[in-house]
Amino acid sequence: GLFRDFHDLGVNTRQTIEHVQESKTGSSGSMIKLTANYFRLTSRPQWALYQYHVAYNPEMEARRLRSALLFQHEELLGKTHAFDGAILFLPKKLVNKVTQLFSRTRNGEDVKITITLTNELPPTSPTCLQFYNIIFRRLLKMLNLQQIGRNYYNPSDPITIPHHRLTIWPGFTSSILQYEESIMLCTDVSHKVLRSETVLDFMYNLYHQVDEQRYKDTCAKELIGLIVLTKYNNRTYRVDGIDWDASPQCTFRRADGSEISYVDYYKRQYNQEITDLNQPVLISESKRKRGTIMPGPVVLIPELCFLTGLTERMRNDFNMMKDLSSHTRLPPEQRQHEIGRLIDYIQKDDGVQKELRDWGLSFDSNLFSFTGRVAQAEKILQSGSVVEYNPQFADWTKEIRGAPLICAKPLDNWLLIYPRRNHDTAGVLLQSLSKVTPPMGIRMNRATMIEVDDKTEAYIRVLQQAVTPDTNIVFCVLSSSRKDKYDAIKKYLCTDCPVPSQCVISRTLSKPQTALAIATKIALQMNSKMGGELWSVEIPLKQVMIVGIDCYHDTLFGKQSIAGFVASLNQTMTRWFSRCAVQGRGQELVDGLKACLQSALREWFKWNKCLPSRIIVYRDGVGDGQLHTLVNYEVPQFLDCLKSVGKDYVPRLTVIVVKKRVNTRLFAQAGGTLRNPPPGTIVDGGITRPEWYDFFIVSQAVRNGCVAPTHYNVIYDTSKLKPDHVQRLTYKLCHMYYNWSGIIRVPAPCQYAHKLAFLVGQSIHREPSLLLSDKLYYL
């Protein structure tokens, strides 16, 4: 079940899209030779897998026991087999369709085992895929790799970062799936960040660092959402809560009905001594089903849990992240080498080779090679002129410096609020801004300068007094990245008193050598927030509304989810309408999205005096295994919503799922070496899935490490647009994000939606005022 869900198998969306039945590939652009981190799986001719159902009488619960009983009959079944407790796979056919066997348990109980042939599977059948993955996991175990979560890691040669008690294990992600023409193993280098301290150690350290009254809150903030690894077995759990009233001395009821304390349980079961009897316990809402027992919350002892991954604080530690990325960000050549090591291990290990031989399987030793296309570079247009930039760098920051914007919003009436000690900084900023704004065409009056005490209340009081309906924008200089102050300002100016605002930390402004570059960036950002337009690309499609959706899941406060929703308002895609749907527990996100779409259409009508004839939705924030829900619930709701607009209104709808987190890596062959594929690289064959209308685009450029392609899956499409046009449009939209003068990983509406959802989820916690909805205030 889990495997199937995780890979969204069985969701065949391509078959419902008529115009891509024959071909889903594009044609424009120049050819490029690529390799990807995939290895072909090969099997001997006439290979088949025999699937048997295994039943026990009397019924046996424990998997291990079921397995032990079955393999008392190894002479009959053979040495090569895979068994998950109910389904048995064999490479050979048993003589009879139904075989009855008798085994005896250690308690002397006789058990009848009935083995029934249920299927004879060709190599490409979906069940076979599941089987390949089971076998592959077995191989990784034979290679002495440690399974943590879904991936396998090598513990023998760790990288350590003692400053933060971090240990990094190199390892691999792997999955075997049916791709366009063949079954392949997709494997990528993965790094597991582990910590050589227990949750209890961490709690003690934190105790020495924060005030007593803030301790529990801080602890919760740092720990909730983290994944812990138990000492005594190899399970990972997500921390969902901390129970401060409980302790290891508390008791629980075991499966046999007896009461036992955690201390005694861990002592008896795992020989684990719990030394601190007063520690709280961690709660994990387990989603895993164990046997027939329904999942319930799992209680974990901090002393027996190791932390894994990074905390928010670590992520914000620039030096540490630099340290970390020097180990984990591998350039293409090196990454390919590391990936090749897995195949090397497999090729060199006798045990593994034997296992593969017994099953009649093998892996190609070379990475999968194929051709992709590189889309033509897009022209960046600024009020009449074309910006010349180097498409390889995917960036036009320098090129647009000092050039007039498409639409510049004046700074006639604006506030500059700063703490007393940043008086000079504020002055310098004003000077720099007055230098950089005229060439852009931004008219700027001197700001109303207001000094405040460096306190949240002081900022808010000033805002209450000084902001008027005529205020264009409020500029706040902050002394530090203290989140509460930022949150309070944003909350006030997004809901109570809707005015665009710009917050900048004083440190950012303090370096004289970068003052002008920073001022330019700020001016562009402020202009975008006030509804200005910076640049555009050619969009040949007419009467189209582009929608972007992304989600933010709050793990801390009230566990709500927020969907950011943005929709284009004009032909050039330079103006965007936005709303967000705040969804409480148990509510469906899709209800909120319907309302968003309705108001977007109304707004579009206001701007264009008609309704769009095409709607293209870019849907980001879809988790693994959620595709089914999207296809079956969200898309029908969109259609429903369109129907409700009017009887004659039948726009063409395209829904594209955008996925940034994919394990696919692409390498361009250049001379004898491998490089990152250039921006605009499109892949729509080979490593795509036959049951989907999907493609990959590498839109961004990276300075170090490997570029990650973005996966696009068109799950619904009545547009009749050629795949080539959908691909090109998608790539164009990656140029339109105004907070970055370059190409980004996803279409701009997705990134806007992300920004909005993040701001609301992190700082505002409710829907911002609709008076701001036609501006990019959330940048």
Place this chain on the structure above:
Amino acid sequence: MDKEFQEEQFTGIIKFTPPLYKQRYQFVKDLVEKHKPKKVADLGCADCTLLWMLKCCNCIEVLVGLDVCATVMKENMHRLSPLPGDYLQPAERSLTVTLHHGSVAHKDPCMLGFDLVTCIELIEHLEESELKKFPEVVFGFMAPSIVVITTPNSEFNPLLPGVILSRHPDHKFEWNRAQFESWALETARSYDYSVEFTGVGHPPTGKENVGFCTQIAVFVRKCPQTIESVQSEKPTEAVYQTVFQAVYPSLKDEKYLQNAVVDEVIFTAQIIKQSLLDHVMSEPEEYSDDLTERELEFQPSADCFSEDLETLVVENSMEPFVDGNVVYIPLTTIFSFPRVNQLCGTFEKFCELIADKVTLSSDGSAVMLSTEYE
């Protein structure tokens, strides 16, 4: 005891709680806790459950399993691999777990020098010829300090439903108490062991006369043998095949010890540096007077800070200090931290372990940390 039979009166079937096999394993585990053997072998280890339970016992450094069936061991051997946690916090003791494919009827030198050898439900599976060789191999050749043998008590069989001749088709025999005890006494006598009898699986009330469901004999060697004499007397060729071996990370291994010490030193130094810098920044003028008192605040866990260590810190002539962009933390200060102290034992060892791994001042007396990093 009554609990064991809760269901009996309703179903007429004897069910042991916990199950009998678990009771047998628990018996061995209790024995291990009592005698603290370092080297333990399980003959006929099958699915390795007993070994899996025993690997948690901190006294054991060598754990060996032997079975005639390699497949069953291969199916289950990964249970005996170290867990990620074993790598993250290497244990004090060393531990090697090995599985051999072979028969108890054959001698292999890898089985010499053990403190405890267990044969749980093994002998009843042996063919007559194998059973004959068994005492010579286990007691004569291996000659461990303690041997535990368990086997079914056939007198109990009438109480087990469905058992007519024997409890398992592969059982070559099932002995009553008299048979087992005479065999055991004879064996003990021949090889100079003492033996005591016990069992697990109490009979139900009213049937006490049949004895335990599983009978157990614990043999203890009378005269202690030195390892040298064992090895010199019995040179034999290796006949067992090694199926699996796992060496657990341990602080006994220099590599892991060094990692643990370096981790601890850098982390500790980091904490000292931080609190030092906090003080320097908030109260620069007080900085020079008030060192010893501040020192105590650096201790990450003040509660386990014993008194003599406290004086040790106070007596240090040198204290952590900041000079320009560099924080100097004397090695003596770091060594006084309980965890570092405990890991290294001696100051010399401590210096040796961190020598090339941590940046030291020119005279080698202090750890240097840059303040730039923050």
